[in-house]
Amino acid sequence: MKYLPVSNADRAEMLAAIGVSSVDQLFASIPPSVRQDPKLPPPLSEIEIRRLFGNLAKKNANARETAFFLGAGLYHHYTSAIADQMLYRSEWLTSYTPYQPEVSQGTLQSIFEFQTHVCLLTGQDVANASLYEGASALVEALLMAERLSRGRTRAVLSQAIHPEYRETVRTYFANLALDVVEVPVGPDGATDRRALAAAVDEKTFAVAVQSPNFYGIVEDWGAASAAAHAKGALGIAVVAEAASLALLAPPGEKGIDIACGEAQSLGVPMHNGGPILGFLACRTAHERQIPGRLVGQTHDAEGRRAFCLTLSTREQHIRREKATSNICTNQGLMALAANIHMSLLGKHGLREVAKQSHAKAEYLKGRISALPAYRLPYPGPTFNEFLVEGPRAAAPMIRDLAGRGILAGVPLSRFGAGPANRFLVAVTEMNTREEMDRLVSALSEIGRER
Amino acid sequence: MSLEVEEKRPLPGDPLHPEPRHEPLVFELSGEGKVGYSLPPLDVPDVTAIPRELLRPEIAGETEVTEVEVARHFTRLSRLNFSIDQGLYPLGSCTMKHNPRINEEMARLPGFAAVHPLAPEEVSQGTLELAWLLEKALIELTGLSRVTLQPSAGAQGELAGILMVRAALAKEGNPRKIVLIPDSAHGTNPASAHFAGYTVRELKSNARGTLDLDVLEKAMTEEVAALMLTAPNTLGIFEDRILEIAEIVHGKGGYLYCDGANFNSFVGIAKPGLMGIDVIHMNLHKTFSTPHGGGGPGSGPVAVCERLVPYLPRPVIERRPDGTYGLDFERPDSIGRLRTFLGNYGMFVRALAYIASYGNRIGEVAQGAVLNANYIRAGLADLYHLKYDAPTLHEIVFSDKNQAEHGVHNGDIGKRLMDYGFHPPTISFPLIVHGALMIEPTETEGRASLDAFIHAMREIAREVEEDPQIVLKAPHTTPVRRVDEVAAARNLVLRWKPGS
Numbered sequence: 001m002k003y004l005p006v007s008n009a010d011r012a013e014m015l016a017a018i019g020v021s022s023v024d025q026l027f028a029s030i031p032p033s034v035r036q037d038p039k040l041p042p043p044l045s046e047i048e049i050r051r052l053f054g055n056l057a058k059k060n061a062n063a064r065e066t067a068f069f070l071g072a073g074l075y076h077h078y079t080s081a082i083a084d085q086m087l088y089r090s091e092w093l094t095s096y097t098p099y100q101p102e103v104s105q106g107t108l109q110s111i112f113e114f115q116t117h118v119c120l121l122t123g124q125d126v127a128n129a130s131l132y133e134g135a136s137a138l139v140e141a142l143l144m145a146e147r148l149s150r151g152r153t154r155a156v157l158s159q160a161i162h163p164e165y166r167e168t169v170r171t172y173f174a175n176l177a178l179d180v181v182e183v184p185v186g187p188d189g190a191t192d193r194r195a196l197a198a199a200v201d202e203k204t205f206a207v208a209v210q211s212p213n214f215y216g217i218v219e220d221w222g223a224a225s226a227a228a229h230a231k232g233a234l235g236i237a238v239v240a241e242a243a244s245l246a247l248l249a250p251p252g253e254k255g256i257d258i259a260c261g262e263a264q265s266l267g268v269p270m271h272n273g274g275p276i277l278g279f280l281a282c283r284t285a286h287e288r289q290i291p292g293r294l295v296g297q298t299h300d301a302e303g304r305r306a307f308c309l310t311l312s313t314r315e316q317h318i319r320r321e322k323a324t325s326n327i328c329t330n331q332g333l334m335a336l337a338a339n340i341h342m343s344l345l346g347k348h349g350l351r352e353v354a355k356q357s358h359a360k361a362e363y364l365k366g367r368i369s370a371l372p373a374y375r376l377p378y379p380g381p382t383f384n385e386f387l388v389e390g391p392r393a394a395a396p397m398i399r400d401l402a403g404r405g406i407l408a409g410v411p412l413s414r415f416g417a418g419p420a421n422r423f424l425v426a427v428t429e430m431n432t433r434e435e436m437d438r439l440v441s442a443l444s445e446i447g448r449e450r
Numbered sequence: 451m452s453l454e455v456e457e458k459r460p461l462p463g464d465p466l467h468p469e470p471r472h473e474p475l476v477f478e479l480s481g482e483g484k485v486g487y488s489l490p491p492l493d494v495p496d497v498t499a500i501p502r503e504l505l506r507p508e509i510a511g512e513t514e515v516t517e518v519e520v521a522r523h524f525t526r527l528s529r530l531n532f533s534i535d536q537g538l539y540p541l542g543s544c545t546m547k548h549n550p551r552i553n554e555e556m557a558r559l560p561g562f563a564a565v566h567p568l569a570p571e572e573v574s575q576g577t578l579e580l581a582w583l584l585e586k587a588l589i590e591l592t593g594l595s596r597v598t599l600q601p602s603a604g605a606q607g608e609l610a611g612i613l614m615v616r617a618a619l620a621k622e623g624n625p626r627k628i629v630l631i632p633d634s635a636h637g638t639n640p641a642s643a644h645f646a647g648y649t650v651r652e653l654k655s656n657a658r659g660t661l662d663l664d665v666l667e668k669a670m671t672e673e674v675a676a677l678m679l680t681a682p683n684t685l686g687i688f689e690d691r692i693l694e695i696a697e698i699v700h701g702k703g704g705y706l707y708c709d710g711a712n713f714n715s716f717v718g719i720a721k722p723g724l725m726g727i728d729v730i731h732m733n734l735h736k737t738f739s740t741p742h743g744g745g746g747p748g749s750g751p752v753a754v755c756e757r758l759v760p761y762l763p764r765p766v767i768e769r770r771p772d773g774t775y776g777l778d779f780e781r782p783d784s785i786g787r788l789r790t791f792l793g794n795y796g797m798f799v800r801a802l803a804y805i806a807s808y809g810n811r812i813g814e815v816a817q818g819a820v821l822n823a824n825y826i827r828a829g830l831a832d833l834y835h836l837k838y839d840a841p842t843l844h845e846i847v848f849s850d851k852n853q854a855e856h857g858v859h860n861g862d863i864g865k866r867l868m869d870y871g872f873h874p875p876t877i878s879f880p881l882i883v884h885g886a887l888m889i890e891p892t893e894t895e896g897r898a899s900l901d902a903f904i905h906a907m908r909e910i911a912r913e914v915e916e917d918p919q920i921v922l923k924a925p926h927t928t929p930v931r932r933v934d935e936v937a938a939a940r941n942l943v944l945r946w947k948p949g950s
Contacts, residue, residue: 001811003548003739004818005896014825014897023817026824027719029688029841034724038590043809046552053803057561059576061569070566073790080487082517084558087743090535091528094549097745098531099541100874101933102865102925105530107744113476116945120511126944129745132602135790164790171763171786172609175616175625175647218504247498249506262790271557272577273567273791274602275747287942293745298938301923301931304472310938319637321650326605326641333743336524343476344486344520346513356492363494381500399570410568416779433493 001043061402063270067435069364071385071426072214072410073134073162073240074273075265077353078430083267083340092336097293101308102300107332108307111295114339117266121245121342121350122237122259123252124281129293130335131278131327134240134262135168140291140325141260141280142169142206145234146178147289147324149205152233156181156199156206158191158224160213162240163415189217189378189387196223200231210238210261211248214417215378216385216424218248225255234258242266242279243428244383247354258282266350267341268334277334287311291325353429357384361427364436368425371440373447377422385426387412391447394423400446406439471929473526476513477946484514511948530929531744532873538899540826542845542876542888543636543684545714545736550807553739553800562799567791571776578775581767581792584751584802591805591812592730593723594753600763600793604711607731607750608642608678613785614729614754614761615676615705616646621761621783626675626704632661634685634880639678639709648675655882659685659838663694670702680709681716681725684880684888686823686842688716696726705729705758713737714892715820715844718813728755734794737815738801749797761785765792818893819844822900826891829904833911837883844892850885853914858921860885863910865932866924870906 006014011023020026027035044052063076070076087093091106098104098111111129118127131137142155155173157166159182166182173180181199186192191209200207207228211219225235237251239261251259264276282290288311296310313319345353361384369376373391390397394411401408409425412418427436498505515523532539539546557563561576571578585597601607612629619625629643632653640650651669656662660683670677677699682688689695699706708722708730714737722730734740734749754762764784765777808815820843827836827846834848850860864874864887876888891900913921925931 003894010897018824018828023821026820029690030720035720038718040810043811044806049803049806053556056576056580057559060561060565061573062560062564064560064564070568072568086524089528091531091533092744093741094534095531095744096544096742102928102930103532103868105929106527107531109527119945120509133789167787218500249504269563270566271563272565272795274794275796296938297943298934300933306930306933308933308935308938321640321644323641326638326645330746332745343513347509349487352489359497360494362497362499399572402570402573407569
């Protein structure tokens with residue numbers, strides 16, 4: 001076995017040094033009745049693994065070989081060749097959490113840079129080292145707000161937050177004596193402002209709104225933070241398409257207290273939904289309640305700048321059941337990928353990606369809405385994703401189009417979140433005008449078939 | 451801040467390739483007019499159809515750097531890290547083993563890396579089948595009934611497991627109030643139980659370092675939902691009375707939860723399902739070698755017994771009678787979702803490739819890990835104090851008791867190991883061993899590296915007696931000297947600021 005470097009002769013000598021005659025003797029503490037050989041196939045060589053996995057991979061429609069318009073919280077943006085090649089370096093790939101700063105300055109400095117990028121994009125003061133993904137990042141943001149509120153028990157969530165985020169919140173809140181109130185969207189597709197203000201009371205610890213929201217509509221963070229602050233609650237911004245942060249007003253400048261969500265769009269491939277990249281950023285005043293890992297700047301014994309994990313007294317390995325969160329692992333390698341991506345694109349590239357994605361989406365939105373059998377249910381402004389109402393059930397229609405090399409969108413029926421003939425269409429800088437025209441022709445054809 | 455230029459002239463006798471010691475922040479490399487990306491020209495009209503008040507100005511402070519500088523920056527930074535590929539990384543409980551590169555390549559196939567989980571099932575059959583195959587393999591290895599792959603990491607797996615226990619008990623009429631956790635457990639266990647709405651009661655270990663059955667019997671009432679047991683525990687000791695433990699827990703209607711962080715020590719040898727374990731989470735980044743990546747991503751699948759199947763997180767992957775695969779969302783008793791999409795899918799690809807490469811010989815992983823750990827134990831037990839001397843499996847926890855007499859503590863020994871070319875062990879965990887040095891070599895070390903590690907630890911023990919200052923002031927050879935962690939927490943600087 002090529003991953004086991006002990007030779008037969010070494011094994012014999014090692015057993016002698018230990019003072020046993022066989023490896024089996026070392027397992028004496030495991031009762032014989034619970035032992036059993038696994039019924040698995042014989043070992044596969046690399047050639048056979050390539051064959052097996054290659055065949056499985058071929059059965060999936062991938063974004064490089066299709067006209068691709070899927071989004072709903074996971075987006076097909078470009079990642080530079082150098083980013084993934086950098087992730088292959090052993091020093092990044094095969095190291096662990098930088099508990100020992102003297103031999104982990106690379107990872108620590110990269111996280112510090114990642115934290116900075118997140119702050120610059122969100123307009124917040126501080127950010128953590130990353131979280132699993134967007135939905136659990138929202139949970140962590142809500143729990144953080146709850147701790148800061150000291151005794152309040154209600155969270156107010158916009159119904160236009162990604163349905164899987166809201167379901168995750170319900171799972172986590174089920175046993176914590178906290179309740180969730182959901183506020184519907186108004187006719188323009190944005191969270192209903194009056195309903196939002198009315199839902200917030202003295203028991204509310206946080207108001208969370210997503211922008212662009214699940215339907216693609218750009219919301220005004222200011223409305224969420226004003227509704228929250230009116231009753232002494234915190235305003236939480238949820239971002240599921242982080243490329244938008246380079247074009248839209250940053251939450252930190254619209255009164256938002258905690259910004260959280262999914263940063264996959266900033267340099268992480270789709271990976272069929274994971275690993276992706278949760279983030280959380282907040283104001284300085286609340287930094288000691290941030291969940292997850294944090295890297296801080298300090299100095300070494302000779303006075304040189306150095307970095308280390310900090311505020312670990314908030315964490316579970318010390319605080320146990322009193323910890324701010326149960327999370328231990330973060331998304332280290334994905335945060336590195338995002339740091340590389342954001343560094344390469346920087347001030348102008350991040351903005352250009354956002355502007356191109358938006359302009360292309362506007363083009364496609366205009367063409368689809370001009371088709372007789374299609375309409376846009378919500379008139380509000382959108383960034384790079386929009387909701388379409390078609391002439392028939394969206395799921396089978398999208399399935400048919402997939403057979404023709406077009407992944408046209410995500411049907412709302414997938415989430416049980418609306419009429420069966422509605423679907424979300426997402427556009428990024430990766431989509432060409434030719435692909436969009438192809439989608440429009442195909443939709444038009446289906447419209448005429450009625 | 452500008453790049454600090456080494457003032458010292460290189461001289462004969464200097465190290466041939468001095469390691470980098472200081473690298474500016476990427477923001478400090480920025481300069482107006484430098485570009486690190488290229489995009490095609492926009493092929494549609496350039497419009498911005500969003501009201502001005504919802505837009506932002508340019509991102510002040512963001513970088514302007516070239517690809518060349520990014521390549522050098524991240525290459526130089528990487529060289530400041532220690533990694534498994536450089537040598538033994540005995541970070542106990544973290545299972546730092548070799549990460550096979552074929553697994554990396556498979557995870558990057560466009561059919562896995564460039565696909566979307568919300569694509570129609572008809573064009574996602576390969577991704578679903580792969581997840582199904584991994585589930586099947588984990589079911590076979592655990593001897594349990596079903597698996598959820600959704601949890602993002604071990605701690606989320608723990609939460610999922612305890613939430614399922616809670617849902618099952620609630621369905622029977624009483625979710626109960628308490629979760630029992632031995633004092634040797636990982637800190638995530640009590641934190642997870644707390645987030646599932648339980649009160650934690652800690653069980654004191656006995657003089658052998660294992661669970662005291664009398665203590666358990668007294669604590670195990672009908673108010674107790676579950677015992678969260680780590681097997682083998684964080685001392686590397688397997689609870690040899692596991693069957694009696696299961697009987698006590700089940701006798702009062704509770705569930706036996708196993709923290710499977712240490713599954714690598716008996717994978718392919720014994721099955722949790724046969725031990726009376728009802729639910730176990732596994733860490734794909736430990737037992738199944740997916741890379742740790744500087745702190746994640748992890749993946750924490752959970753295997754459950756038949757009684758807990760209805761409560762699995764949604765959706766569940768199903769194989770239909772016609773041989774196709776699909777997702778089942780119609781799970782009325784499910785605890786719900788723990789995150790978006792299907793989980794850290796890229797880790798599933800790697801873990802399945804790893805399992806496939808061992809196949810029915812996967813028990814050799816555990817045999818190798820246990821052999822290596824016991825070899826280190828035998829090589830050091832005369833110099834380093836062993837609080838519990840019960841037989842151990844894949845890791846060994848020494849204490850600094852002998853060295854503390856000379857004023858040298860576990861943290862210092864860890865720092866000095868860096869000078870010898872090793873990553874330190876896990877320091878000060880588990881909490882029940884004062885001054886703990888938790889060493890886990892894994893199966894992917896050969897005799898030479900184990901001998902070198904043992905030699906280094908023995909040299910350090912000698913230094914502690916003869917020249918403790920050299921250990922107390924360690925490390926001496928690392929890119930930075932000892933880092934002031936107290937100052938970092940006192941004066942929090944968590945980001946770079948424009949103009950600083």
